[in-house]
Amino acid sequence: MNSLQGKSVLVVGGSSGIGLGIAQVAAGEGAQVTIASRSQRKLDAALATLGASAKASVLDAGKDAEVDAFFGDGRKWDHVVTSAGMGGRGALPSIEMKTAYAAMDAKFWVYFRVARAAKIAEGGTLTFVSGSLGTKAAFGSALVSATNAAVEALGRGLALDLAPVRVNVISPGVVDTPLWNQFSEERRKEFFATTSQKLPARRIGQPRDIGHAVLFAMTNPFLTGQVIQVDGGSGILPGTGH
Ligand SMILES: NC(=O)c1ccc[n+]([C@@H]2O[C@H](COP(=O)([O-])OP(=O)(O)OC[C@H]3O[C@@H](n4cnc5c(N)ncnc54)[C@H](OP(=O)(O)O)[C@@H]3O)[C@@H](O)[C@H]2O)c1
Numbered sequence: 001m002n003s004l005q006g007k008s009v010l011v012v013g014g015s016s017g018i019g020l021g022i023a024q025v026a027a028g029e030g031a032q033v034t035i036a037s038r039s040q041r042k043l044d045a046a047l048a049t050l051g052a053s054a055k056a057s058v059l060d061a062g063k064d065a066e067v068d069a070f071f072g073d074g075r076k077w078d079h080v081v082t083s084a085g086m087g088g089r090g091a092l093p094s095i096e097m098k099t100a101y102a103a104m105d106a107k108f109w110v111y112f113r114v115a116r117a118a119k120i121a122e123g124g125t126l127t128f129v130s131g132s133l134g135t136k137a138a139f140g141s142a143l144v145s146a147t148n149a150a151v152e153a154l155g156r157g158l159a160l161d162l163a164p165v166r167v168n169v170i171s172p173g174v175v176d177t178p179l180w181n182q183f184s185e186e187r188r189k190e191f192f193a194t195t196s197q198k199l200p201a202r203r204i205g206q207p208r209d210i211g212h213a214v215l216f217a218m219t220n221p222f223l224t225g226q227v228i229q230v231d232g233g234s235g236i237l238p239g240t241g242h
Pocket residue numbers: 012013014015016017018019036037038039040042043059060061062063083084085086107110129130131132171172173174175176177178179180
């Protein structure tokens with residue numbers, strides 16, 4: 001396995017949730033971690049958990065000019081990770097086109113834009129975070145599924161185009177992150193408890209669980225073009241939806 005000691009790791013979407021878990025695991029392995037996201041407030045709070053050598057950059061990866069400027073300094077990163085974006089729940093025929101466009105904008109186009117602009121050193125990696133709905137169906141989630149499936153297809157294709165940079169996709173199941181704050185605390189607790197009971201792992205995920213999977217993708221020199229499910233076993237349960 002390759003070491004992360006002294007390697008530069010950029011996590012776009014690293015100020016919260018899964019991205020922060022990835023940044024924490026990488027920092028723990030001795031990497032020089034940079035987190036990037038839109039909110040200075042979230043970045044400041046996240047940075048306080050990452051140790052003295054970590055850095056943060058305000059970046060809206062939804063904007064072409066900001067992403068081009070960020071990567072325009074010619075710096076080569078050893079490892080780049082994208083973990084951002086959400087939305088698009090709702091069932092046809094009621095879902096509006098603006099909601100549909102926004103879902104692809106917030107995730108697929110963010111990942112594509114970063115992949116297009118990032119300069120990655122030979123022997124380095126690009127890792128996308130998708131989501132388990134990319135490979136399964138659930139009521140009201142066709143668009144979420146399509147967005148994540150698009151990310152996974154992009155990762156496979158880029159593993160050829162960007163070689164020898166290795167490109168992989170980590171597909172999480174339900175993970176306890178601020179993304180679920182859209183639910184009331186009571187509903188969230190109930191959802192996590194019922195989901196845990198159904199899963200073979202008997203728990204939901206924590207951000208560092210996904211961080212360790214990304215660490216594997218960054219450090220295993222024979223791994224590329226793969227989609228790795230880190231979902232507590234939900235993928236082997238037919239029809240649960242998560
Ligand atoms: N949590 C789960 O159960 C779960 C399950 C499967 C898949 N996922 C996927 O995992 C990814 C991360 O989700 P999460 O649960 O960690 O959510 P989260 O806690 O809300 O974190 C999302 C991160 O993305 C950043 N971000 C959003 N838009 C951005 C943009 N345009 N440019 C730069 N940064 C941006 C946010 O920071 P700012 O607001 O500061 O920009 C934040 O750091 C998402 O793609 C999600 O679909 C999550």
